[in-house]
Amino acid sequence: MQPLLTARQIHEGDSYTIAHEPISSVDLMERAAKAFVKAFTEHYSNTAQSVIIYCGTGNNGGDGLAIARILNEQEGYHKVSVKIARFSEKASDDFNVNLQRLRHTEVPVSEFKTADELGLESAEIIIDALLGNGLNKPLEGEYQKLVHQINEWKKTVVAVDVPTGFAGEGEIDSEATMIKAELTITFQQPKINFLLPESKYALKNWLAVDIGIDGEFTQQLNSPYQYVEESDIIYMLKPRERFSNKGTYGHALIVAGQAKTMGAALLCASACVQTGAGLTTACIPQAGLTALNCYMPEIMAIVREGNGTPEIDWSKFSTMGIGPGLGKDDSSLALLTAILTNYTKPVVVDADALNILAEHRPLWACVPKGSILTPHMKEFDRLFGEHKNWWQRTQTALQKVQELQICIILKNDYTIIATPEGKLYFNSTSNAAMATGGMGDVLTGIITALLAQKYTPAEACIAGVYLHGMAGDDLALPNKLMVVLPEKVTAQLPASMGALMAKKISGF
């Protein structure tokens, strides 16, 4: 896992690295500037382009000065220039050192004291090194004017560390003034807010570059915010073993579907099979039985007739996934109530089962500890009340998982997984081609299958969300511009999972 840190913790990480590597702060700045330049030149490789770097007078500005020198002297960008916003008397020591160093190069440097002094900008690319992680209040005054001005030019802007005016954590005010950057090259780790939807006001794309901050130190800060990486999933995966049989991999029950929404049940149950559950039974309406048998003969059925609740032998099942296409009528309520009051092992609750829960609060007390709720944003707000923004949702999720001792999967780009020990895991796979009906049903099937195979609830959530997104990434066109169908994601699962398991077995 990569810990995602607050601005204060990032500063602590920088200071610790400076003191213990040891490295001088100006050398760390040099390393950061080099890492930025490497990524920048890979994306904007035409050295004949004119590049202007707008620098503040703190360390973000210091980075900008070092970047100007390195681009010019080491990378051959001869049309690089620098403009320094002298909005205050203060300047950091490393800024001053880098200004001296820049004076020995051919890079033209000018300074301005008010945004009004600026004429039209002719450079093709603007590098934003005005303010970084040191932002301590929303932009106002000259900074606000300058950022408005830069945004109005509608040039390609590349931000150093964070777009000026964008706060790395906390509620994002969509009205706040922020640089709108085409690319943000950030140091060491994405900032927490890069992974929330409102970041789209300031960031189109981001990438993180390693600047050698002490990893052991940042791990022991024990941040509640974590970014899931492939190696975490490889570590969790349980490849099939010799001499195992279907009983080894659990028996999952998928409770889903109505006559008109049988597709949801089929997508969910088939994903459960493809994720490796030893046995999968689907509890479906009579009307869907033929469809089920034709769609995937591996799935067994418990048939729901009329409005009655079917007999279920609770002891037979390792886990259950409930909700896709289930509807919210009285028979669905009765079935969900029967499950939650009779079954004590963790279950996966999705879609209509979540909507029933939202409308019947007394049922919450019956949800088995360790269960997994998989709401998208609207379902989340139905369950826990309206939220003004995603930061608020993350904080509610953190509070609710601890209160109810459950896991919550808040679905999105960078799906967020909240676990009862008070952690938020941000997923790093999936893409917009997956934004299509039925994709969540597949996810529920995957997570149910992992629970059946004795993954802990937290592992089932983290690995399930990752694998779902990975299969979608493996299938999407390189530009991610067209849809990937849920059925195809399901069919891809064994290959995607198998590839990770092969890495595990071969020691990578």
Ligand SMILES: NC(=O)C1=CN([C@@H]2O[C@H](COP(=O)(O)OP(=O)(O)OC[C@H]3O[C@@H](n4cnc5c(N)ncnc54)[C@H](O)[C@@H]3O)[C@@H](O)[C@H]2O)[C@@H](O)CC1
């Ligand atoms: N040694 C280090 O600590 C490293 C820092 N690095 C760079 O340093 C940056 C952080 O530098 P700083 O802490 O100097 O902070 P910034 O350069 O982000 O900001 C400079 C100063 O501006 C002032 N300020 C904050 N918000 C303002 C606002 N809304 N309006 C007007 N002024 C405002 C603050 O006094 C702040 O200290 C990082 O984003 C990164 O780019 C990198 O060089 C890596 C190493």
Ligand SMILES: Nc1ncnc2c1ncn2[C@@H]1O[C@H](COP(=O)(O)OP(=O)(O)O)[C@@H](O)[C@H]1O
């Ligand atoms: N833009 C996107 N980027 C990444 N993943 C996405 C995107 N849109 C949807 N997904 C994924 O697809 C799934 C959609 O779930 P959901 O909204 O419940 O779909 P449905 O109810 O139609 O099955 C989630 O796992 C979500 O993370």
Ligand SMILES: [K+]
């Ligand atoms: K910046």
